[in-house]
Amino acid sequence: MKISKFKLALYGKYLFLIIISFLSIFPLFWMFVSATNASVDVLAGTLLPGVQLKENLTKLLANTNLLRALWNSFKYAAAATILSLFVSSLAGYGFEIYHDKGKDILMNILLLSMMVPFAVIMVPLYMMFGNANLLNSTAGFVLPTISTAFLIFLFRQSSRNFPREIIEAARLEGLTEFGIFFRMYIPVMKSTYAAAAVITFMNAWNNYLWPLIIMQKPEAQTMPLLISNLTSGYVIDYGVLMLAVAISVIPTILIFLALQKNFAEGIVGSAK
Known part of the structure; x- marks a missing residue:
């Protein structure tokens, strides 16, 4: 039985996508597997789950202030995300809704x-x-990080799809400009806010260089700094290190999965 060229091409595409998907997810799989193994097993390249998860967690809690680092990272990332979304969306809204040549020059700068x-x-x-x-x-x-050129540009591009009729109708009803922004603009642009929230939270959570410089006290340590400290000793316990990395990526994974649909809509909307 002969296979048509169309089916052959289709099977080839599926095979290619399967291989790419496997290569993409393999580092994540290996990280979680390594978190359950001893250091010697990690170095040996073991790809099967082990029985050292409890011991690795005990060592991690004994040698680091894990809960404090998690709380610091969440506190800093949440504050940065909320303030960045407000400031950048307000700026992007102003750049597009009150558009003129001077604002174009400022945007280019x-x-x-x-x-x-x-x-x-x-x-x-x-x-x-x-x-x-x-x-x-x-x-x-x-x-x-309270305002970035990328986020302002993202909201500016998305604001081009915001219906001007809504603004005109709201002004006729006597709504103030800030009232239009908070009561009309934000609900309509929720997909863009979701996309910006994912990007900002991930960047803030994974930020290493700036916290390394400004957070000089151990109690102000974030997760990237905690992970870096685990690699600074003469002997590195790779099982404990992989467990710390696995714990660190879980919040960003959850945030992305929760906002995945709106994230895609927000990115596509800003590209139109």
Whole structure:
């Protein structure tokens, strides 16, 4: 029985997608498996779950302040996400709804700022926050990320799809500009907010360089710093290290899965 060229091409596409999916998910699978094995088994490349999960967790809790690091990471990431969404969406809304040539020039300058590496502004930022006594604080973590050119651009592009008729009708009804933003704009643009929330939360949760500089006290440590400290000894327990990494990625996975549908809609909407 002959197989048509169409079916052969279709089978080839499915095979390609299966291989790519396996390669994409394998590092995550290996990480969770390694979290249940001893260090020697991890180094040996064991791909089967082990029985060392409880022992690895006991060592992790004994040698680190895991709960404190988790709480710090969540507190900083949540604060950064909420403030960034508010400031960036308000800026993106203003850039598009009150559009003029001057705002286009300012937007281009903001986009050019994305090309400046963080390392260039790291030292001046540290000196500014040190003089302001904001080291080891939530404000010190959040303020540099409270508004980014990417998020402003994302909301600006999405605002182009916001119906102008709603704004005109709301103004005729006597609603203020802030009332339009909070009561009309935010509910309509919830998909864009979801996409921006996922991106901002993940970036804040996984941020390493800035917390390394500004969070100098052990009680202000975040999960990336805790994981980094586990690799700084003479002997690294890879089972404990993989368990810490697995615990660290769980919140970001849950956030993405919870907002996955709206995330895709928000990204597609901003690209139109």
